C-alpha cells in the first residue's frame with residue numbers, strides 16, 4: 034500500500050462521518066415509542082390502531098392531508114378539538130373531536146411526532162420531530178382560544 038493511499042484514509046473517514054450527519058434526523062425510536070403509548074391511551078378509540086379511523090364518523094390520520102399540512106394542526110386538534118365539516122382523503126366528515134385533556138407538552142409533542150411518522154405518513158417537514166418547545170409556542174399563540182377549530186380556520190392558518 035502506498036503512503037499516498039494511507040494518507041487518504043483519515044479523509045475518507047471524515048467524509049463518511051459527514052454523510053452520516055447529512056441524513057435527515059428522523060424521530061428517535063424512543064420518541065416514537067413514547068408517542069405510540071400516548072396514541073394508544075388517547076387517540077386509538079376513535080382513529081383506530083391502524084390510523085384509518087372509522088368512516089363515516091372518525092376520519093383517518095393515515096394519509097391525512099391535515100396531518101401532513103403542519104404539526105400545528107394536530108396539536109390544535111388536541112388542545113381545542115375540532116368540529117364541523119372536514120374533508121379527509123376525499124371523504125367529508127361532519128362530527129366533533131373533543132379536546133384531549135390530561136396531556137403534558139411532552140406527551141403532545143411525542144404523539145404528534147408519532148402520528149406524522151406512522152401509518153405511512155412522513156412528516157411534511159420530512160421526518161421531523163415535533164419538540165416540546167414548538168408545542169409550548171403553539172399553546173401560547175392560541176392561549177385565548179376556547180372553542181373547537183374548523184377546517185376553514187386550519188386552511189386559513191395552518192401554523
Ligand code: HEC
Pocket residue numbers: 072075076077078079080090091092093094097098099100106107110111115116117118119121126127128129130131133144145148
Ligand atoms: C372521541 C373521538 C376522538 C378522539 C379520542 C380523538 N379524535 Fe381526532 N378527530 C375526531 C373526529 C370526529 C374528527 C373530525 C372532526 C370534525 O368532523 O370536524 C377528528 C379530527 C382529527 C384530525 C383532523 C382530521 C384528520 O383526519 O386528519 C386530526 C389531525 C386528529 N383528529 C388527531 C387526533 C389525535 C392526534 C388524537 C389523540 C391525541 C385524537 N385525534 C383523538 C375524533 C377523535
